[in-house]
Amino acid sequence: MTQSIRSKKILFLFTELSGYILNSFENALSSGFDIHVINYPVNKEAPFKFTKNKNIYYCDRDQFKSSHDLSIFIKNLNPGAIFISGWLDKNYLNVIRNPSIKFKKILMLDNPWRGTLLQNLWAFYFKLFYKSKFNCIWIPGEPQLKYAIKLGFKKKDIFEGLYTCNNKIFNLKNTLSLTNKSKVLLFIGRYSEEKGIKELWQNFVSINSTLDSKWQLWCVGTGNLWDNRTLDKNIKHFGFVQQEKIIEIISKAYIFVLPSKYEPWGVVLHEMVSIGKPVLVSDNVGSSSCFTNNGVNGFVFSHKKENDFKIKMKKLMELSNDELKKMGKESVNLSKRISVESWVQTLNKIYD
Structure with a gap:
């Protein structure tokens, strides 16, 4: 040869x-x-x-x-x-x-x-x-x-x-128009301590209780915290979903949240910014160094700062549709890195 x-x-x-x-x-x-x-x-x-x-x-x-x-x-x-x-x-x-x-x-x-x-x-x-x-x-x-x-x-x-x-799946052509987005926060990942999902549930329930116009939190995944998941009328647990069917769920959500306490990289963040999502991520997510610009396409928070997660989640949820759309467009620009x-x-x- x-x-x-x-x-x-x-x-x-x-x-x-x-x-x-x-x-x-x-x-x-x-x-x-x-x-x-x-x-x-x-x-x-x-x-x-x-x-x-x-x-x-x-x-x-x-x-x-x-x-x-x-x-x-x-x-x-x-x-x-x-x-x-x-x-x-x-x-x-x-x-x-x-x-x-x-x-x-x-x-x-x-x-x-x-x-x-x-x-x-x-x-x-x-x-x-x-x-x-x-x-x-x-x-x-x-x-x-x-x-x-x-x-x-x-x-x-x-x-x-x-x-x-995978740009064949995660791109703007595979999502609905921005005008069709509902007031939905989306989490995709394992139900485990290191993903920060318990803090996500707690903060969401607390913030949502103060809002006149309620949001929903959609969670996709499974793991050892599944049996202890928070049950709330505004939280929907999908369980594990195959990738070819997940786009329909993603397309109906407005904001992506990844609150991991440890995430070496996190390709899921790249996937979400490629689709045009405003994002809320912790500074422990490795890919946030590449795909987030704090205050531009979403917010980056620290688990080490008291209430930082909750404060920035509330701030994001209170933004206007136009402000969220602008952030989504910035996400797409960052995804091309x-x-x-x-x-x-x-x-x-x-x-x-």
Whole structure:
């Protein structure tokens, strides 16, 4: 096999798949890449049903019982580059350290730098035993940049834009006219502590009780807080919804809220600004650094500031329709900072 043919063959050692990453793979395929993916089973809390392109080759992670099995598969595949999703899978890491695996290796990382003792220790350990095995690193954006540097990567070897939303689904053409929006706040995510959903329910009920014209809060998702969800006549719990059916729900909502206490990136924010939603997000949402401009397309709040979440939610709910529409237009402008096209361009730069 010639180098020119092999140079477009790439392998992703992945964890859980998502609709947006599959869309990115499909666009790379259209740009001449031969894509192979090893991936984990679907998350039970988010059992999305994916339509996989038959020209992209997927293998279940469970097929490989050891790093030796993975090494044999990789050497037979003979890819031009290997993209590794983080470091949770020890067999993935063992393959990277295997001296017989000489292909270009790229680390994909979405953890933000938090400066914890564990992160500092791991950064030191990684530089000693793994850094030399990787050619470069691909991160979502600014919140991960410091971590990449701490791991020993030089700025020229750090690429941003790892995640982008599925623009086939999330775009203005797939939503109703702005004039049809109802007074609805929308949350999409897991029902879990780190998503800040309990505070969302509490603040909404409190604020709504003071308003003459009531809002509704629509929540899409499931998780370990489902059985303890707040029941209120103005809160609607949809449960888990497949992606192809979620647009109808999104199109009828006015404002998107993501109050996470920890969110390494949050592609859902990119999805919502692409559709033209004003947003209310916490400063713990990694993608807020890219897709929000505080006071312009919504508000960013801090869980560390007392009542900041509640104050900014109330402020947003009291804005006029014209003010919300203006924010929605600004969201669309910000959404263009990362795209599927830029994702493929970065993939080519990394490979070259």
